[in-house]
Amino acid sequence: MRYKVLLEQHAQELAESITRENGKTLAEARAEIGRGIECLDFCLAIPSLLMGRALADVAHGVDVEVLRVPLGVVAGIVPFNFPMMVPMWMYPLAIACGNTVVMKASERVPLTLTRLAELFLEAGGPPGVLNLLHGSADTAMALIAHPHVRAVSFVGSERVARQVYEAAARAGKRVQALSGAKNHLVVMPDCAWEPTVGQILQAAFGSQGQRCMAASVVVAVGDIADRLVADLKDGADRIRVGDGREPDVDMGPVISQAAYDRIAGYVARGALGGAELVRDGRGEGPPGGYFLGPTVFDRVSVDSELWRDEIFGPVLAVVRVKDLDEALEVVNQSAYGNGASIFTQSGAHARAFRERVEAGMVGINVGVPAPVAYVPFAGWKASFFGDLHANGEDGVNFYTERRVITSRFY
Ligand code: NAD
DSSP states (O other): OHHHHHHHHTHHHHHHHHHHHHOOOHHHHHHHHHHHHHHHHHHHTHHHHSOOEEEEEEETTEEEEEEEEEOSEEEEEOOSSOTTHHHHHHHHHHHHTTOEEEEEOOTTSHHHHHHHHHHHHHTTOOTTTEEEEOOSHHHHHHHHHOTTEEEEEEESOHHHHHHHHHHHHHTTOEEEEEOOOOEEEEEOTTSOHHHHHHHHHHHHHGGGGOSTTOEEEEEEEGGGHHHHHHHHHHHHHTOOBSOTTSTTOSBOOOSOHHHHHHHHHHHHHHHHTTOEEEEOOTTOSSSSSOOOOOEEEESOOTTSHHHHSOOOSSEEEEEEESSHHHHHHHHHHSSEESEEEEEOSOHHHHHHHHHHOOOSEEEESOSSOOOOTTSOBOOEETTEEESSOBSHHHHHHHTEEEEEEEEEOO
């Protein structure tokens, strides 16, 4: 509770730190802080979540108890895109479950997590309970291999998630590896138009499209595509790109020159490859940074890299289909299954979608269906490697062992 109060008192400083090292706007950084502190709220109820179970008199004079016990040392390896929220999916719950933690910060955003660790000590966290390592791939792999580490929580790209999952599993460790995504938003002709367009723009271009739950494909159903693409372009034209610290800026820079080059490469190849480049964000924003404005492609085909790959930038692909069945075929063909949403006012369409879509986090008229910390954060298919997801009861199960005691007294 003291840590929560301290984080709230330092919210402005933390928001400035997130914006400074990640580039997202201050408003987005403040929203991230709220989602991070929410993880602490979940931990505040930990005594009820750690309660065991007992079964008395299973045989004459014999009782059985199930107790939750900590694992020992657990490791957390985190990405650049949420410098506070993603680490807070890991260490608060791991510690609340009785473990000590070694976090490996993202080498691209090391400052915010360092400050979070300092504030943990200031709140009275015992020394040695939350530990912080700086470094990149070698450091992460050394941490995973260390014999004292019992479990590994990882969040990052698919390529690295596979490596981390394999290395940790080979060493006999418990592992949860949250990975990349390609999130689809299906738009039905009967949707509530204005809020839908607003949600799509927010989901596609918020945090520069550098969210694992970012919308990267819109599946336009029926005869709405022309109007939808026109409105998305108009909305994107109004997004102001610049220094995230300025109050009138909606979208900051992407994380690095390498990220800029990768994203711009997709835009260049997409324009050559048959998709229609409706809005080109290259060259937007102030000079001298990794700025890239919102980019929209129409008539994207499902055999293109624009549809297939996680681009992880402000690039939105529109795929046109005739009906909901075809829309579901498109969504379910993706190798990923993190988030997927439908925009409709029809209960029947919503119900069909939630039953048939292959994604762990499903939205109905919600552009970014990232759930609250009280339930598991759950991707499917290539978006997740492991068994127990982050947060909620899965998080508690991940960070604890169950010891079953059968006893008899004479
Ligand atoms: P990344 O995979 O490059 O790095 C993640 C972490 O892994 C960093 O700490 C990095 O130092 C470390 N790392 C890099 N190479 C490694 C290697 N070979 N072995 C071991 N560790 C290594 O990811 P990123 O670019 O920082 O983050 C963006 C990615 O994270 C996107 O793909 C995004 O979808 C994903 N992500 C997923 C979720 C989710 O919930 N599924 C949430 C946030 C981000």
